[in-house]
Amino acid sequence: MSKSALLKSHRDQHRKHRMTSIKIRVDKILHERIEQDYRVTRLRRNCSVAGRELIFAEVLTELESSGAAMRYLNYQGRIAWKATPQLRDYLNDLKLDAEAELKDIDV
Amino acid sequence: MLKRSAFKVPFSTDALQANLERLEREWETYQNTRDRDGIYRYLSPLFELVEWWARDRKDIEYARRALRLQRRPPVPKIAEPFAAVIFCTADREKVDFRTRSKWSRALRYATEYKNLDEPLRDFIKRKGGINKCADRFARRLGRGGQSGSIRQNCCDPFRRSASHNRATASSGVWPVSFNSAHRLVPKSK
Numbered sequence: 001m002s003k004s005a006l007l008k009s010h011r012d013q014h015r016k017h018r019m020t021s022i023k024i025r026v027d028k029i030l031h032e033r034i035e036q037d038y039r040v041t042r043l044r045r046n047c048s049v050a051g052r053e054l055i056f057a058e059v060l061t062e063l064e065s066s067g068a069a070m071r072y073l074n075y076q077g078r079i080a081w082k083a084t085p086q087l088r089d090y091l092n093d094l095k096l097d098a099e100a101e102l103k104d105i106d107v
Numbered sequence: 108m109l110k111r112s113a114f115k116v117p118f119s120t121d122a123l124q125a126n127l128e129r130l131e132r133e134w135e136t137y138q139n140t141r142d143r144d145g146i147y148r149y150l151s152p153l154f155e156l157v158e159w160w161a162r163d164r165k166d167i168e169y170a171r172r173a174l175r176l177q178r179r180p181p182v183p184k185i186a187e188p189f190a191a192v193i194f195c196t197a198d199r200e201k202v203d204f205r206t207r208s209k210w211s212r213a214l215r216y217a218t219e220y221k222n223l224d225e226p227l228r229d230f231i232k233r234k235g236g237i238n239k240c241a242d243r244f245a246r247r248l249g250r251g252g253q254s255g256s257i258r259q260n261c262c263d264p265f266r267r268s269a270s271h272n273r274a275t276a277s278s279g280v281w282p283v284s285f286n287s288a289h290r291l292v293p294k295s296k
Contacts, residue, residue, distance in 0.1 A: 024116065057116045065121035067129060072155045075224040079159050084129060 025080035034059050130196035147228035154227050157188050189214045209241045216244035
């Protein structure tokens with residue numbers, strides 16, 4: 001592929017990306033979960049071809065489908081993401097279990 | 108703290124199903140509670156869901172998809188997204204057509220007049236309760252009301268939070284009015 005064609009292709013990709021992309025706002029709990037999933041996905045794909053953003057979106061889709069993430073309108077009227085009550089409860093249970101175990105070890 | 112990234116995430120059928128199941132669980136929780144304001148535990152997440160659908164201008168499409176996912180016939184044709192989601196997630200024997208319509212009207216009233224940073228429960232209580240909100244909707248926005256164009260207003264880009272309006276007012280600029288009668292609606296050709 002010639003240099004000019006490559007440059008044109010890059011420009012088209014950039015234009016396409018600019019047309020379809022929107023900002024995704026994610027709360028802290030969900031962000032940590034996504035980062036964790038993202039690392040696992042990246043390792044599985046062995047230095048992925050897809051960009052970070054694409055994997056990020058895929059992970060969000062999976063989390064939403066499994067009922068761990070949900071969208072909502074934030075105070076600015078923009079669509080944002082947060083952890084569902086189900087995920088929050090699950091994490092809370094894990095935290096309580098860990099605290100109980102820690103207490104047992106101390107005793 | 109909010110982190111940012113850039114990519115559009117599609118709303119799959121599985122995601123829709125997961126959201127409906129979440130609302131069903133909220134309904135069950137509401138049924139098991141004796142709390143006076145328990146209904147808001149169900150209505151608030153429902154409102155949150157349909158609100159972002161409306162922001163994406165896909166509320167009717169997603170509501171139709173939700174109705175299509177229902178396995179238990181008969182499934183009536185419900186055009187209004189709030190009523191459709193209530194039909195899909197609440198117990199049909201306990202929530203009849205009238206109740207569904209009343210809740211739907213109250214939620215549409217909230218869509219129109221509630222500030223984005225005010226909880227639904229506080230707003231509805233401030234306005235006198237669900238029945239009052241439903242009446243207000245019928246009087247002001249329903250058929251034969253002062254302004255009937257809720258679709259154009261529910262995704263209103265001028266709608267801001269109360270804190271934003273206070274900041275605008277303190278800076279000397281008149282805040283944006285929430286009254287739909289004063290809104291700029293594009294003329295239909």
